[in-house]
Amino acid sequence: MILVTGATGATGPGVVRGLREAGVDVRALVRNESKAQPLRDMGAEIVVGDLDKPETIGPAVEGVDKIFLLTGNGEAEAExxxxxxxxAKRAGNPHIVRYAGFGSEKSRIVRNQQEVEIALKSSGLPWTLLMPTFFMQNTMLGAQTVASDGVIYWLMQDAHLAMVDVRDATEAAVAILTGSGHEGKTYVLTGPAAISFHDVASAFSKALGKEVRYVDVPREALIESMLGMGLSEFTANGYAELMEGFIEGFADATTDNVALLTGHPARSFETFARDFAQVFGASP
Ligand SMILES: NC(=O)c1ccc[n+]([C@@H]2O[C@H](COP(=O)([O-])OP(=O)(O)OC[C@H]3O[C@@H](n4cnc5c(N)ncnc54)[C@H](OP(=O)(O)O)[C@@H]3O)[C@@H](O)[C@H]2O)c1
Incomplete structure (x- = not known):
């Protein structure tokens, strides 16, 4: 039995589906029962619990062999x-696969996640760290202006970043959770190349058959737009700090961990842009 936390977010359902397809028993921790049905439909057992309330976590971890530990990027993430x-320690000796971002500790989000990493490594439990860099899918936040004006706005200057497709990250997670020999290992996941947002724009140009350009935005504008999307001050500033770390070259090198874990090469940004062209305004 594998427990998946954060099962109702952007990444969790893909992990639950992948595990179910591999024939594994899955338990999903959800804090809001109304979001549970799609996970039930995949065959997951549901436990309602709130990571803010330790007393509600016991039933979720009881009897599990492994835990996919994903936590949202809010202020309480470390807790x-x-x-x-x-x-998990009280329940037995489950292997915890911790899913966290690979980013500079300039970011308060990364500092929060490092606290979890320290707690995990000193827990005595078997652990694996799975650390994707920046998801290609994040660029979907700019889909509207790519579609309407042929412009992608971001805070990345001319930095090169080895961004990764979330589909590869999900497959890698499933491979670790269903495989063996991953205890005590850290896997940083990247795509096949460190690319700039000018490269991102030219991949969209090719996939959409029209000119797309990259326009850099100041930090304040990025934060304002994230606050407008309902993100907290903590999370919006944390993401801006992450981008600043990337601008300084934090994730400008690739790894071959996607291929190692999934058995296929990491998807390129060109592939991502082609596969999701409709999201960015291409006609069906
Ligand atoms: N975006 C990137 O480029 C990137 C790259 C690498 C790694 N990551 C990492 O990916 C992780 C985020 O994954 P994601 O995008 O799938 O997250 P997400 O969409 O923000 O989902 C967060 C999940 O956590 C749940 N959650 C939040 N507070 C909870 C609580 N108190 N009790 C129980 N559950 C709670 C949410 O439940 P509700 O549905 O009820 O809100 C949701 O299922 C982070 O660790 C991030 O650092 C992201």
Missing amino acids: HGRNVIEA
């Missing part, structure tokens, strides 16, 4: 991670 690790 959420520690709460699961403490509950």
Whole structure:
């Protein structure tokens, strides 16, 4: 039995589906029962719990062999991670596969995640760290202006970043959770190349058959737009700090971990742009 936390977010359902397709028993921790049905339909057992409330985590970790530990990037992330690790220790000796971003510790989000990493490594439990860089799918936040004006706005200057497709990250997670020999290992996941947002724009130009250009935005504009999307001050600033780390070259090198774990090469940004062209305004 594998427990998946953060099962109702952007990444969790893909992990649950992949595990179910591999024939594994899955338990999903959800805090809001109304979001559980799609996971039930995949065959997952549901436990309602809140990572803010340690007393609700016990039933979720009871009897599990492994835990896919994904926590949202809010201010309480370190506490959420520690709460699961403490509950897991009380429940037995499950292998925890911690899913966290690969980013500079300039970011308050990364510093929060490092606290979880420290707690995990000193817990005595078997652990694996899975750390994707920046997801190609994040560029979907700019889909509207790519479609309407042929412009992608971002805060990345001319930096090169080895961004990764979330589909590869999900497959890698499933491979670790269903495989063996991954204890005590850290896998940084990247795409096949470190690319700039000018490269991103030219991949969209090719996929959409029209000119797309990249326009850099100041930090304040990025934060304002994230606050407008409902993100908290903590998370919006944390993401801006992450981008600043990338601008300084934090993730400008590739790894071959996607191929190692999934058995196929990491998807390129060109592939991503082609596969999701309709999201960016291409006609069906
Ligand atoms: N975006 C990137 O470029 C990138 C790259 C590498 C790694 N990552 C990492 O990916 C992770 C985020 O994954 P994601 O995008 O799938 O997250 P997400 O969409 O923000 O989902 C967060 C999940 O956590 C759940 N959650 C939040 N607070 C909770 C609580 N108190 N109790 C129980 N569950 C709670 C949410 O439940 P609700 O549905 O109820 O809100 C949701 O299922 C982060 O660790 C991030 O660092 C992201």
